[in-house]
Structure formats: C-alpha cells, structure tokens
Amino acid sequence: MGDTRRPPSPDPETRWDDSHHHGSHPKSEQELGEYGSYGRTYRLTPRSDEDVWDDVGRALAECEDLDATEIDVMVEHGTVYLDGSVARPYERRLAQNLVVDVPGVKAVENRLKSRDPI
Secondary structure, eight states, X not given: OXXXXXXXXXXXXXXXXXXXXXXXXXXXXXXXXXXXXXXXEEEEEEOOHHHHHHHHHHHHHHOTTOOOTTEEEEEETTEXXXXXXXXXXXXXXXXHHHHHTSTTOOEEEEOOEESSOO
C-alpha cells in the first residue's frame, strides 16, 4: 500500500502554497518537509490583507456585545487600523481585543472614539 501520510493542517495564520516543488528555495521560505508519494514540499505564505480584512469584519460583526456599525477597518501589511466611533469606552477595548485574535494580524492601531465619555 502507498504512503498515506498527509501534510499537517495549515496554521490558520497561513495558507498552503504547493506551487513550488523540489529545488532551491529562498531562505525566507519555511520548508515543512515532504509528504506523499509525489514528494511535494510545502511552504507557508502569509495571509493577504484582504483575507485579514474579511476576518476582522466578521469578528467585529459577530460580537453581540459590540455595535460595530460605525467602525471602519483598513488593513495594510497585516496592520489593522480601526477608525470611527463606538457607544461606550469598553467597546473600544473590546474591538481591539477581537482584532488582535484574528489570524494574520501583526498590529492594531485603535483610533476609535467613544461617544459616551464615561
């Protein structure tokens, strides 16, 4: 029977890119090893800003304790910028905490303003 090993599940912060096969790889690529009978090597590629933006928006929208209707999100090279306003000060911190946990986020710049100063 053939080799039935499979590559490990991808880390949520990355995607698999099997477009590269044996040969020299730049030192910046992290080689995970060979699996299966085809001898492919897999390398990790960072998540795109668009994918991070989608997941940040989903995380903010799905939180029942946060009204994210007035939050604008921009992602640039993994840094998430939050602009706009929230009703209460704790929602400002909550939004930042939600964003930090999204795979692919490298940093968060929280520019949110609270409409209720207390």
